[in-house]
Amino acid sequence: MKTIIEPFRIKSVEPIYFTTKEERKAILEKAFYNPFRIHAKDVLIDLLTDSGTSAMSSNQWAGIMQGDESYAGSSSFFRFEESVKKITGMPLVIPTHQGRAAEKIIFTILGGKGKYFISNTLFDTTRANIEFSGAEGIDLVCEEGKHPTIPALFKGNMDVEALKKTILKLGATNIPMVIMTITNNSGGGQPVSMRNIKEASQVCKENKIPFFIDACRFAENSYFIKLRENGYANKSVLEIANETFSYADGCTMSAKKDAFANIGGFLAMRDLDLAIRCRNLLIITEGFTTYGGLAGRDLEAIAVGLQEILDEHYLQYRIRSIEYLTNKLIAAGVPVMQPAGGHAVYLDAKEFLPDIPVDQYPGQALVGALYEHGGIRGVEIGSLMFGKYDTDGKLIPAQLELVRLAIPRRVYTQSHIDYVSEVIIEVFNKRNEIKGLTIIEETPMLRHFTAKLKPII
Numbered sequence: 001m002k003t004i005i006e007p008f009r010i011k012s013v014e015p016i017y018f019t020t021k022e023e024r025k026a027i028l029e030k031a032f033y034n035p036f037r038i039h040a041k042d043v044l045i046d047l048l049t050d051s052g053t054s055a056m057s058s059n060q061w062a063g064i065m066q067g068d069e070s071y072a073g074s075s076s077f078f079r080f081e082e083s084v085k086k087i088t089g090m091p092l093v094i095p096t097h098q099g100r101a102a103e104k105i106i107f108t109i110l111g112g113k114g115k116y117f118i119s120n121t122l123f124d125t126t127r128a129n130i131e132f133s134g135a136e137g138i139d140l141v142c143e144e145g146k147h148p149t150i151p152a153l154f155k156g157n158m159d160v161e162a163l164k165k166t167i168l169k170l171g172a173t174n175i176p177m178v179i180m181t182i183t184n185n186s187g188g189g190q191p192v193s194m195r196n197i198k199e200a201s202q203v204c205k206e207n208k209i210p211f212f213i214d215a216c217r218f219a220e221n222s223y224f225i226k227l228r229e230n231g232y233a234n235k236s237v238l239e240i241a242n243e244t245f246s247y248a249d250g251c252t253m254s255a256k257k258d259a260f261a262n263i264g265g266f267l268a269m270r271d272l273d274l275a276i277r278c279r280n281l282l283i284i285t286e287g288f289t290t291y292g293g294l295a296g297r298d299l300e301a302i303a304v305g306l307q308e309i310l311d312e313h314y315l316q317y318r319i320r321s322i323e324y325l326t327n328k329l330i331a332a333g334v335p336v337m338q339p340a341g342g343h344a345v346y347l348d349a350k351e352f353l354p355d356i357p358v359d360q361y362p363g364q365a366l367v368g369a370l371y372e373h374g375g376i377r378g379v380e381i382g383s384l385m386f387g388k389y390d391t392d393g394k395l396i397p398a399q400l401e402l403v404r405l406a407i408p409r410r411v412y413t414q415s416h417i418d419y420v421s422e423v424i425i426e427v428f429n430k431r432n433e434i435k436g437l438t439i440i441e442e443t444p445m446l447r448h449f450t451a452k453l454k455p456i457i
């Protein structure tokens, strides 16, 4: 088989800026060892997120020029709505300015004290929105998902037996929703199988609990199903996506991922009463129901992006490029989440830095080392992001200590990725020099965005 190539050519480019290791050392110190505090121009290869960082296509830019900025009933809204309906089959589509705005609306309405939201794994903003409403979030990822370096086909799955037990224990009336995150971002960008989606949905139906999908990366998940699940090899990604959503009562979506948009999101659902309540809240927070916090041009970019993401040449290249980097790292003995996920490579910081205890944040220490050595910006998905304190102020660590290197869509070429692997391997070979970190300032919620840290000398 020949090399799988980028299925596009480049029409417009943006320079990246080089810094020396000495400069980066000073920048890191000034940023209190927190990548969110580093200025983007000081980053060489930015793998902080795949969210909102896609390169838009010429057709999306053409759509931007056609944006209808009418306050009510803009044609851009109807093109957007049609695109969303074609994929989700959901009759009620509500635009929002990004994914978390959709979350804020739905959890404000359904959340509150004494309520529980169950998921395979909630993303950080999803969990924060649930907790902010007074409710609790519960992650029930399958056993395979808890072992980063042991490969399995669908490590993003929910443990359906645990779901049944949890419903029995907490009572179905206290669970306003079960949310399946596809792909499972915080669990390593790992896919969820159709079978698992169907089974979880069935359990919810039996218990009269609405089943929602956090659909940010629905196309990557659909392509994994095509590659890995029996019976799907000859189905199109659109057919697989349609079946996925057919099991759900609704979804939240960040268009900043699998819609190639730089901003945007939506809520879609089947229940009219719920949609009316969501729309009322939308109007006082986001905007009128046909723009929801977005400009008409953004709705156009999303409408086009949602069509483009279904291109199987693109998805083949996308999944392959993540696998390419993962395989290079595996060959060099670097501990990574296996198999490769859909949008990112996840380094296993616990194994990478076995001498740094979890309360010294090995993931964050590794993020710092990658920046210092090669100007690469990644993000910790571990105890800095998800850790909590017990009543004695002792850290309750996260299940996994990962470093995510998320690959923006259509942005970097193979030589950028080769460079990234060289830097990671260099850092791996010098891992004994890396020091743990301690927090010197933090907020009670979503602390990883703003926390200040310093090395333990």
Ligand code: F0G
Residues within 6 Å of the ligand: 048, 049, 050, 051, 098, 099, 100, 101, 123, 125, 126, 181, 185, 214, 216, 253, 254, 255, 256, 264, 265
């Ligand atoms: N759900 C998942 C699974 C996500 O990955 C994200 C965002 C959101 C919801 C929220 O969407 O950013 O549009 O408000 N993830 C980004 C990331 C930020 O880096 O993984 P948003």
